[in-house]
Amino acid sequence: MAASNPVFPHILRHHGDSQALVFDQRTWRYDELHAWAGRAAAVAWHAWGVRPGDRVAWLGGNHPAMIALLFGLARIGATLLPLNFRLAPAEWDQLLADCTPRHLVHDATWSAAAQALAGRAGIAAHGVEALDAEAPEAPDHAAEDAPVLLVYTSGTTGGPKAAVHTQANLLANMRLAAAAQQLGPADTVLTVLPVFHVGGLCIQTLPALHAGARVLLHARFTPEDTLDAIERDRPTLTLQVPATMKALVDHPRWAATGLGGLRAVWAGSSLLPAPLVEAFHARGVPVCNVYGATETGPFSIALPPERAFDHVGSCGWPVPGVEARLGDRHGDAGELLLRGPNVVDRYWPDIPARDADGWFATGDLAQQAADGSYTIVGRARDLIISGGENIHPAEIEQALASHPAVAECAAFGLADARWGEMVAAAVVLHAGAAASDEELLAHLQARLARFKLPRRWFRLESLPKTALGKLQRQALARAVGSPT
Structure with a gap:
């Protein structure tokens, strides 16, 4: 089977021997990460029997192996299911029963939980070392419409649903996000948020790899390690959420930590408390809000650095390539609707996520200012x-x-x-x-x-x-x- 568009799984090879990922004091070049993805594809195809359309789950903290596995599965037309490690075992059981992955890969920290989960589900579990086994090269089944990532919503309005991201969805989101953030090879991105969710994975981490930037990947967020990295490694960009922003601002070392390397902090939240934003602004660092949902890439509406100081509280404007409009009105606000190439078509297995015209209803209420910018004011049901x-x-x-x-x-x-x-x-x-x-x-x-x-x-x-x-x-x- 010829690949109709192998660009997504092979973007890593375009950046040669420059640094791609730094994790736990080890550095992977782009060519090394690309080769690792190739080994992961070969192992999945030959040793595990994974075929196009199959699912493979991941349970672990932030780890380069998950990135390699994602790109490896994309080569053979298979799909990665990252599991939220904060869920209860019964909730993991529910997700695996819903989308029936054939295998589960885990890091060392989550080995015992993963083995128990795989035993209950009746599937095989593998540590990250399995992705380095020798195997013949796998056939290339990459395709634009091939599902590559299943991400479950958090279930605030009922049971969780898995958004089905295709290779084309992810690639479009990477392009849009990289352009909006002006990401390039000279950038260093600090990733501390969980990459089991589209926020940690798709707002900066994958766009940075698309742009040839360097990613500093932390296994998890701690304010001490994050402040250390900001001062020592001088990342140019990082993604935070209100909870981590608060932990940084409240830390005793906040005032003394040098933030000079940061040209912006991007914040993945529809609503940002003004005091947290102002704490960063007082240090001269613009806080750029990015709005989206699990189903929308999620890079959909963004507040650029040059407007961050005079648009506190706003999510900004739709990024080029994404359309937004207000639907059903609730007084001075309306439900925000989004349409774009990074918006998924369906939930697992085949439940439409968009209407007949391609619009995704976010459930969020927004107001639009005269300059076209959007501000989220809450959920319609709230x-x-x-x-x-x-x-x-x-x-x-x-x-x-x-x-x-x-x-x-x-x-x-x-x-x-x-x-x-x-x-x-x-x-x-x-x-x-x-x-x-x-x-x-x-x-x-x-x-x-x-x-x-x-x-x-x-x-x-x-x-x-x-x-x-x-x-x-x-x-x-x-x-x-x-x-x-």
């Missing part, structure tokens, strides 16, 4: 309607987060006999901080309309979140005993 007024939780949360005592917060609706719904707020304070309900309410009164003010307050040790760190508002409402 909209609070009180006395006929539409209230976006994000407005309340942004205002609350600006109080110095507030570490985390969430606004949500509770059933109310008179108004339909009332606004409630859950607050997590910084360790050692104190703030009364009256003080927090006064803080909001100066910033929000009266009908948006919380009427009930809850103090919590932490907020309920999914395995990917997304707030679960409905679970929060249920936890306080008054679901909407």
